[in-house]
Amino acid sequence: MSVFLQPIYTQTVTTGGSSITFNNIPQTFTDLKVEITGRSFGSSNDNIIIRFNSDSTASHYSNTVLAGYGTGGASPSSSRGAAGTDNYLNPYSPHLLVSTSTANTFSSCELYIPNYAGANYKQVMIDSVIDTNVAGFSGSGPVGVENAFVAANWLQTSAITSIFIGSYAGLAQYSTVSLYGVLRQGV
Amino acid sequence: MYPIATATVGSGGSTGVTFSSIPQNFTHLQIRYFVRGTNSGTNDFTYVQLNGDGGNNYARHHMQGDGSSVSSFGQTGSGIGAIWAAQVPFASTTSNVFGSGIIDILDYTNTNKNKTVRSIGGFDANGSGYANLSSGVWMNTSAITSILVSYPNYAQYTTVSLYGITTSSVTGA
Numbered sequence: 092m093s094v095f096l097q098p099i100y101t102q103t104v105t106t107g108g109s110s111i112t113f114n115n116i117p118q119t120f121t122d123l124k125v126e127i128t129g130r131s132f133g134s135s136n137d138n139i140i141i142r143f144n145s146d147s148t149a150s151h152y153s154n155t156v157l158a159g160y161g162t163g164g165a166s167p168s169s170s171r172g173a174a175g176t177d178n179y180l181n182p183y184s185p186h187l188l189v190s191t192s193t194a195n196t197f198s199s200c201e202l203y204i205p206n207y208a209g210a211n212y213k214q215v216m217i218d219s220v221i222d223t224n225v226a227g228f229s230g231s232g233p234v235g236v237e238n239a240f241v242a243a244n245w246l247q248t249s250a251i252t253s254i255f256i257g258s259y260a261g262l263a264q265y266s267t268v269s270l271y272g273v274l275r276q277g278v
Numbered sequence: 279m280y281p282i283a284t285a286t287v288g289s290g291g292s293t294g295v296t297f298s299s300i301p302q303n304f305t306h307l308q309i310r311y312f313v314r315g316t317n318s319g320t321n322d323f324t325y326v327q328l329n330g331d332g333g334n335n336y337a338r339h340h341m342q343g344d345g346s347s348v349s350s351f352g353q354t355g356s357g358i359g360a361i362w363a364a365q366v367p368f369a370s371t372t373s374n375v376f377g378s379g380i381i382d383i384l385d386y387t388n389t390n391k392n393k394t395v396r397s398i399g400g401f402d403a404n405g406s407g408y409a410n411l412s413s414g415v416w417m418n419t420s421a422i423t424s425i426l427v428s429y430p431n432y433a434q435y436t437t438v439s440l441y442g443i444t445t446s447s448v449t450g451a
Contacts, residue, residue, distance in 0.1 A: 101445035159341030159350025167350040199396040220413030224337040238341035
């Protein structure tokens with residue numbers, strides 16, 4: 092089996108406070124992959140939020156998180172966000188750097204969505220980091236360091252045709268999101 | 279995703295692999311590696327140094343599981359000179375066990391951004407091993423033109439590959 096990664100589209104935030112949405116996602120791939128370099132436009136603790144097919148039903152999103160915050164921060168921990176908690180896919184991790192964080196520094200985050208056009212619930216695997224030269228996270232306030240794995244679920248059987256990616260305060264200028272299609276092909 | 283270069287360590291071992299004159303026409307870079315060390319004593323990390331900068335311009339952090347516990351730690355400031363990727367099996371690790379990992383460097387030519395490095399990796403040696411998620415930032419907005427992937431001494435058959443990932447509006451989504 093060979094695997095092909097095909098770029099679908101890339102969007103870059105030109106005005107701070109914006110979000111990014113991919114519409115009319117082709118249904119011809121097997122999996123989707125999203126690469127994000129993001130930063131929040133706001134100054135308070137903020138994180139990436141995701142919505143599929145404009146679905147704002149809280150009972151449709153759940154997640155499990157494993158996150159560490161470097162030296163001097165909160166201990167690594169695992170948490171679970173049960174369905175019904177939020178009307179986005181919102182695991183709180185991946186966090187984002189904010190306007191008061193180290194300048195010019197962005198998170199690095201990957202979403203992998205297998206079988207996005209299938210008839211089962213949609214699992215989303217996320218690995219994400221933010222790294223700066225300041226302390227991590229003490230439980231409140233903006234996060235300076237985070238290494239996070241997330242397993243999340245959109246509890247819907249519909250094919251994914253659109254993906255919204257944003258944050259509560261919106262994304263900062265130069266935040267970039269790239270969408271790829273993964274195609275498995277017999278050889 | 280396009281292969282740029284691959285290096286395989288020969289019988290004499292090597293302290294690292296340098297990719298220089300990296301093409302500037304991709305959007306992201308990805309390194310995939312298969313590594314083992316010949317050093318004895320304590321285990322160590324794979325290191326990633328950008329544009330030959332060994333100065334005090336990095337921060338690096340790490341979350342790892344060792345089969346029984348999870349830990350998170352990091353370093354900033356003087357004397358670090360490079361970013362961590364995953365733990366590497368070394369001389370006392372079970373023979374023929376190599377570690378593997380993937381390192382992503384997004385937006386590597388964007389001069390508005392310090393360069394953040396994200397990597398997953400580790401190894402399992404049937405009774406020991408690590409699973410790692412690592413991060414690092416190079417506090418410099420320059421485009422990345424060279425990458426050194428290093429270790430005190432890589433063993434023969436260690437292989438490091440560099441790929442370029444492009445973006446284009448091929449479908450109008």
